Amino acid sequence: MADTTSATPAQHLSDEDDPSRRDVIMIAAGGFAAVGLGLGLWPLLDQMNPDASALSQATTEVDLSHVEAGQAITVMWRGKPIFIRHRTDKEIEEAKAVPVDDLPDQLARNANLPDNAPATDANRAGKDRENWLVMIGICTHLGCIPKGQAVGDPKGDYDGWFCPCHGSQYDSAGRIRKGPAPQNLAIPPYAFASETKVKIG
Amino acid sequence: MTHTSSYEPSTGIEKWIDQRLPVPRLIYDQFLAFPTPRNLNYWWTFGGILTFMLVSQIATGVVLAMHYVPTAEGAFDSVEHIMRDVNWGWLLRYTHEVGASMFFLAAYIHTFRGLYYGSYKAPREVLWILGVLILLLMIATAFMGYSLVWGQMSFWAVTVITNIFSSLDAVIPGLGTRLVQWIWGGFAVGSPTLTRLYSLHYLFPFVIAGVVVLHIWALHIPGNNNPTGIDVKSTRDTVPFHPYYTIKDGFALVLFATLFAGLVFYAPNLLGHPDNYIPANPLQTPQHIVPEWYFLPFYAILRAIPSKLFGVVALIGAIVVLFFVPWLDTSRVRSTSYRPIYKWFFWAFVVTCVVLGYLGSQLPEGVYLVLGRVFTAYYFLFFLLVMPLVGWIEKPEALPGSIIESVLGPEEAPQATKRSALRRRAQEPAL
Numbered sequence: 001m002a003d004t005t006s007a008t009p010a011q012h013l014s015d016e017d018d019p020s021r022r023d024v025i026m027i028a029a030g031g032f033a034a035v036g037l038g039l040g041l042w043p044l045l046d047q048m049n050p051d052a053s054a055l056s057q058a059t060t061e062v063d064l065s066h067v068e069a070g071q072a073i074t075v076m077w078r079g080k081p082i083f084i085r086h087r088t089d090k091e092i093e094e095a096k097a098v099p100v101d102d103l104p105d106q107l108a109r110n111a112n113l114p115d116n117a118p119a120t121d122a123n124r125a126g127k128d129r130e131n132w133l134v135m136i137g138i139c140t141h142l143g144c145i146p147k148g149q150a151v152g153d154p155k156g157d158y159d160g161w162f163c164p165c166h167g168s169q170y171d172s173a174g175r176i177r178k179g180p181a182p183q184n185l186a187i188p189p190y191a192f193a194s195e196t197k198v199k200i201g
Numbered sequence: 202m203t204h205t206s207s208y209e210p211s212t213g214i215e216k217w218i219d220q221r222l223p224v225p226r227l228i229y230d231q232f233l234a235f236p237t238p239r240n241l242n243y244w245w246t247f248g249g250i251l252t253f254m255l256v257s258q259i260a261t262g263v264v265l266a267m268h269y270v271p272t273a274e275g276a277f278d279s280v281e282h283i284m285r286d287v288n289w290g291w292l293l294r295y296t297h298e299v300g301a302s303m304f305f306l307a308a309y310i311h312t313f314r315g316l317y318y319g320s321y322k323a324p325r326e327v328l329w330i331l332g333v334l335i336l337l338l339m340i341a342t343a344f345m346g347y348s349l350v351w352g353q354m355s356f357w358a359v360t361v362i363t364n365i366f367s368s369l370d371a372v373i374p375g376l377g378t379r380l381v382q383w384i385w386g387g388f389a390v391g392s393p394t395l396t397r398l399y400s401l402h403y404l405f406p407f408v409i410a411g412v413v414v415l416h417i418w419a420l421h422i423p424g425n426n427n428p429t430g431i432d433v434k435s436t437r438d439t440v441p442f443h444p445y446y447t448i449k450d451g452f453a454l455v456l457f458a459t460l461f462a463g464l465v466f467y468a469p470n471l472l473g474h475p476d477n478y479i480p481a482n483p484l485q486t487p488q489h490i491v492p493e494w495y496f497l498p499f500y501a502i503l504r505a506i507p508s509k510l511f512g513v514v515a516l517i518g519a520i521v522v523l524f525f526v527p528w529l530d531t532s533r534v535r536s537t538s539y540r541p542i543y544k545w546f547f548w549a550f551v552v553t554c555v556v557l558g559y560l561g562s563q564l565p566e567g568v569y570l571v572l573g574r575v576f577t578a579y580y581f582l583f584f585l586l587v588m589p590l591v592g593w594i595e596k597p598e599a600l601p602g603s604i605i606e607s608v609l610g611p612e613e614a615p616q617a618t619k620r621s622a623l624r625r626r627a628q629e630p631a632l
Binding site: 045048049050051054074076078079080081141142143144145146147163164165166167180181182 | 357360361362363364365367368370371382383384385386387388389391393397483484485486487488489490504506507508509510512564565566
């Protein structure tokens with residue numbers, strides 16, 4: 001507390017004024033305070049991440065028996081719309097006819113396949129069920145819901161989906177073809193539980 | 202701060218306070234006796250108007266928060282409850298809603314005023330930077346406040362704008378997605394998102410108030426700029442703030458408040474979008490998402506650029522570039538009134554901002570998309586090319602010798618030298 005240079009007895013002067021000793025105390029105290037600050041800050045930041053109740057809404061089972069070819073349904077999974085389209089033969093052929101090299105995003109974006117799987121129609125459609133397409137119905141640009149599910153919706157130039165917000169167009173395999181969106185519509189983890197039931201998540 | 206204190210406590214209690222916490226001295230020196238250039242025009246009244254708007258928004262906001270329910274299920278209904286059931290709820294909510302528009306109107310005029318008269322130039326760089334910071338905080342606060350209504354436009358505005366951060370996936374894969382989920386508190390915009398926006402919407406106005414104090418402090422160190430852009434040279438160039446500018450600011454505030462009240466009482470929804478009276482629906486995006494009018498120019502810039510990442514970079518850059526204006530402008534004179542070439546570029550920039558606002562309200566197709574790109578290009582070229590180059594090339598017109606000379610003419614101003622009298626311009630107002 002007191003002025004160390006004048007109030008301390010002479011024999012302690014060398015000890016008190018040793019700069020390396022001060023530096024060690026300074027660095028140790030400062031480092032300890034920084035660690036404490038970081039530990040204190042983490043709960044304040046991490047509390048914003050999805051909580052246990054959000055994480056628990058993991059799976060949804062959907063009955064597809066009433067969805068005819070050419071029809072589509074939208075279901076909710078983790079608060080997101082899931083597009084399920086029963087594709088027509090024409091839509092499948094159109095999607096297959098496009099070479100992968102011509103696509104803006106050449107990755108399948110399929111959570112059921114490796115990250116580097118190419119965006120072929122087979123890698124986008126259901127496994128062994130190429131007439132089914134299951135996707136997260138959120139535009140990869142800024143998160144709008146593309147049009148193309150309901151009868152009479154605009155489907156864009158590629159028989160797929162059209163995002164009304166900024167004009168992104170997806171083809172009949174949900175791949176980005178035109179507009180500002182950087183990626184194909186994402187495919188969630190899912191599996192067919194039976195001929196007419198699909199389990200998402 | 203810069204001028205010597207002329208406060209003299211007369212009564213015993215004033216002397217007692219003055220030796221302990223001299224708040225009366227501060228108020229007297231900074232807001233009553235403060236020497237202010239005598240030639241300030243009505244464009245200088247928006248600082249006072251903005252202070253009034255901040256107080257108005259905080260006052261109405263605090264009482265609205267007493268009735269608002271920040272949950273995805275309750276938010277929209279509670280806003281309707283405020284409108285229909287709460288005593289004077291319609292008035293409080295419309296005043297707050299229209300108030301946001303009026304706040305931005307005044308802030309934009311205030312910013313263009315500073316830009317025209319070179320109020321950002323030395324020694325006022327920090328003052329300008331604090332102003333841009335306030336604008337940035339206002340943008341964040343207004344955005345969060347708009348989301349609280351939880352109508353269709355609210356919901357989809359939050360969705361689109363928070364998704365902007367997912368563009369970071371193009372830099373480090375996965376980072377953007379993690380960041381967006383952290384902001385949302387889930388896998389989509391929902392109740393956890395709404396409650397945090399509400400918490401921060403309540404906090405930010407007080408942060409703004411803090412930066413406003415620094416902004417006024419930074420103003421009172423060099424003192425006001427003025428329409429001629431030349432420095433105050435003698436006490437004859439200034440008048441005390443009170444009564445001269447308390448009256449002038451007060452009169453302008455009355456006119457502004459008349460417009461404000463006119464909108465609140467006769468056209469409260471004129472500036473809003475009808476779709477925000479539809480409750481939020483996460484399964485259906487409105488055909489046409491548009492932000493409030495005060496964000497339209499920035500929205501046009503976002504959509505003008507065909508890449509997601511660079512669209513976002515341009516959107517953020519459109520504000521961030523303002524921080525660098527003090528160093529981008531190379532001109533020797535402050536006021537655009539004396540800059541024959543720059544003047545044209547300046548007004549072209551004002552027109553650009555208005556046109557971008559219009560384009561932001563249209564679908565980004567065909568001619569609108571092309572125009573959006575042209576005007577976005579000019580927006581940035583104005584700052585990055587015109588400001589440095591024109592200031593360097595241009596020969597400014599002759600400046601008046603002093604502020605008093607610009608007001609009274611050189612004959613009436615004994616301090617004015619003969620040389621500056623010769624430089625006097627014919628169109629200067631003579632009293």
